[in-house]
Each structure stands twice: as C-alpha cells, then as structure tokens.
Amino acid sequence: xxxxxxxxxxxxxxxxxxxxxxxxxxxxxxxxxxxxxxxxxxxxxxxxxxxxxxxxxxxxxxxxxxxxxxxxxxxxxxxxxxxxxxxxxxxxxxxxxxxxxxxxxxxxxxx
Amino acid sequence: xxxxxxxxxxxxxxxxxxxxxxxxxxxxxxxxxxxxxxxxxxxxxxxxxxxxxxxxxxxxxxxxxxxxxxxxxxxxxxxxxxxxxxxxxxxxxxxxxxxxxxxxxxxxxxxxxx
Numbered sequence: 760x761x762x763x764x765x766x767x768x769x770x771x772x773x774x775x776x777x778x779x780x781x782x783x784x785x786x787x788x789x790x791x792x793x794x795x796x797x798x799x800x801x802x803x804x805x806x807x808x809x810x811x812x813x814x815x816x817x818x819x820x821x822x823x824x825x826x827x828x829x830x831x832x833x834x835x836x837x838x839x840x841x842x843x844x845x846x847x848x849x850x851x852x853x854x855x856x857x858x859x860x861x862x863x864x865x866x867x868x869x870x
Numbered sequence: 871x872x873x874x875x876x877x878x879x880x881x882x883x884x885x886x887x888x889x890x891x892x893x894x895x896x897x898x899x900x901x902x903x904x905x906x907x908x909x910x911x912x913x914x915x916x917x918x919x920x921x922x923x924x925x926x927x928x929x930x931x932x933x934x935x936x937x938x939x940x941x942x943x944x945x946x947x948x949x950x951x952x953x954x955x956x957x958x959x960x961x962x963x964x965x966x967x968x969x970x971x972x973x974x975x976x977x978x979x980x981x982x983x984x
Contacts, residue, residue, distance in 0.1 A: 763912065791969055802960055802975035846912070854967030855903060856920070856928060860912035
C-alpha cells in the first residue's frame, strides 16, 4: 500500500455542488495532516490543517478517520475559483523532512 | 510581501550542463527545502536545511548539491544535468521544521534537460 493515496480525478462538478474526496494513508502513527491547494503551474498553498477529528473553514471541511486511516476534504457550494488540484500531505514523523505528499486530486468546477 | 522567491522560472539545459537554482525567503525562517514535482508523483524532497549552517539529504538527492548561503538563501545545484532531472522544482521554507509550522513555497522553476 502506498504511503499516501489519492484519487487523481478529475472531479467535474457544477457550480454550487458539494464535492468530497478522500486521501488514505498507511502510517498509523501520523498525528497531523494537511490539505494543500495547487493551481495549474503554480506553487502549492496550505488550505487546511487537520490535527484531531476534523477542521472547518467556511465552505471547506476536513475530516479525519483514524480507524480507517483516511482524511477527507468536503467543499460545499463549489465556486469556479475552487478549480485546482488538492494535495493531501501526511507527515511520517518529526518535521517536514519526513512528509509524504499525495499526487493530488484534480477538481474542475463547471459553470 | 515577497515570501519565497526562486529563480529562474524556466530553464532549458543540454545533458551535461550545470546550473544553480536560487531561492531566497524574507520571512526569517529557519528551515528551507528543495522539492521536485513530476507528473503522477507527489512532491519529493531533494534536500533540506533545518537551520542555517546545516543541510541534509531528502528522498531523492542524487545528482544535486545544495548550499545554505545564509539564513535567507538556499541554492540547488545540478552539476551535470540529465534528462531524468527534467521536472518542476519548488523551494519552500518554514519557521521551523516541525509540521505545526506553515510551509511556504516559491513559484517554481520548470527545468527541461534535453
């Protein structure tokens, strides 16, 4: 099993829709998790951190299921500007030198 | 707010040529990193510098060298470029290497080795 796995998509959804994607991880010792957003040909930017069961920020909700070893990202009321690739990031231990980046899930919000 | 600045944005090299990618941050961060991003693969760590004066290998260090010139600057050097090094390179920094600190990325360098 890969350390971090994401469905590459693309997820094509209409504006206003709710969309969710998952990220599974293999290291049961991981304590914190991150979702980064990466626009086409741009640098990744931190979207949300998940340290316990979940985190909510406006239209975005990140949830953690430790038993099944996955985190999810839910986007409500999708906007055209949400179109991007969403990277799941899982620290293996310690600091950023031991972090695994997922390959990303591409989201395309359609007018 | 410049944040993390990397140069150049694009570069084409011939096999065997050398080049240095420059990175500077103005946030007084202690830790800096170099990643490469290839299609179908997640970002992979090449080298990192947890603090000024230290550098360490990451996941894919072969064919690269780094220099932490001072607290602001962290350069990546390809001594003899190979086609396998065609990739998008990102520099990043964080206040400290612990993952409770936010990671900031530069805008990337698209490198093609022919």
